[in-house]
Amino acid sequence: MGSRGCFCKRPAAMGNLLLLLPHPAKAKLRPPTAAAKRGTLFFCSFSTDGPSSTMTVSITGATGFVGRRLVQKLLSEDHKVCVLTRSASKATSVFPASTFPGITIAEQGDWDKCIQGSTAVVNLAGMPISTRWSPEIKKEIKESRINVTSKVVNYINNASGDARPSVFVSATAIGFYGTSEISSFDESSPSGNDYLAEVCREWEARACQVNQEDVRLVLLRIGVVLGKDGGALAKMIPLFMMFAGGPLGTGRQWFSWIHQDDLVDLIYESLKNPSYKGVINGTAPNPVRLSEMCERLGRVVGRPSWLPVPEIALKAVLGEGASVVLEGQKVLPVKAKQLGFSYRYPYVQDALRAIARDL
Secondary structure, three states, X not given: OOEEEEEOOOOOOOOHHHHOOOOOOOOOOOOOOHHHHOOOOOEEEEEOOOOOOOXXXXXXXXXXXXXXXXXXXXXXXXXXXXXXXXXXXXXXXXXXXXXXXXXXXXXXXXXXXXXXXXXXXXXXXXXXXXXXXXXHHHHHHHHHHHHHHHHHHHHHHHOOHHHOOOEEEEEEEHHHHOOOOOOEEOOOOOOOOOHHHHXXXXXXXXXXXXXXXXOEEEEXXXXXXXXXXXXXXXXXXXXXXXXXXXXXXXXXXXXXXXXXXXXHHHXXXXXXXXXXXXXXXXXXXXOEEHHHHHHHHHHHHOOOOOOOEXXXXXXXXXXXXXXXXXXXXXXXXXXXXXXXXXXXXXXXXXXXXXXXXXX
16 A cells, blocks of 8 residues: 655635625634544555545635535545645634644645645635725736646646645636526536626636646636525525625626535545546536525525625625626536535535534
């Protein structure tokens, strides 16, 4: 049985609705299972004798809404995790050693060491788009994605053959397709012509520079992620509880969503299953109009959803960024369905009920 490892220093999504509301409080993490706690603090290793082997996964954006849940999933399955971070103090506060001893935390100077000793790399990093778009902010939104992706790709490509990760899962977004009230988009659809489509094209182009002869590349175009601990719902639910919830603009725009657990499962399958390759839409199979989404959310929390946010108010607050939430897009996960991916929550009402039970 072959193995390899990495020695790293151990210090002491984006959904359209994120544009509108204040940043949620940090989620509380459940500690990993006893099996996950058996990991070492400093040296992460893995075997290479087949798909059932233990993986070591290096993750950018691990402290984010999706990344935190992915880390939990990997540890619960007895895999190892290297958190690639710009802030060791932040990562340590999210993943304290007392409850997450199986994690290695690596600041930027040590990313190459972790990546070279990993089975796979997951790239979830990127500045949130939840702010008014000034020219400086638009530049930072793009560069935060492109720069990290370029850095990760370079480390993967520069790794020696026996230390190179075999899988690279890189997040992108359904913003790739542009917006439309009447069109449907799947993985074969062309890119849009707005700012976010441009960001996604360049983001994906950098990921595609990975050596695909040796590395299986998966590009996940992610929709609005639903979960109680972050993302759109963490910002919407308090408004509904205060009887201030409702659709944005006309409410006719499409809302392409995915439950947090389904997205994490999709990433996990992408790591393990060699059939997962190329572009895969990270959305549920049944998108809804935003008015339906808000109505169903109001029902599950026992509050009305009649108070719309006028289009003119959104434009006044968000400027150019208002187009993202005022137009939307209907994105279908054709590739995931062809691959036989099983959704826990294919319908938004089931996803919302499950989330509401945990509130």
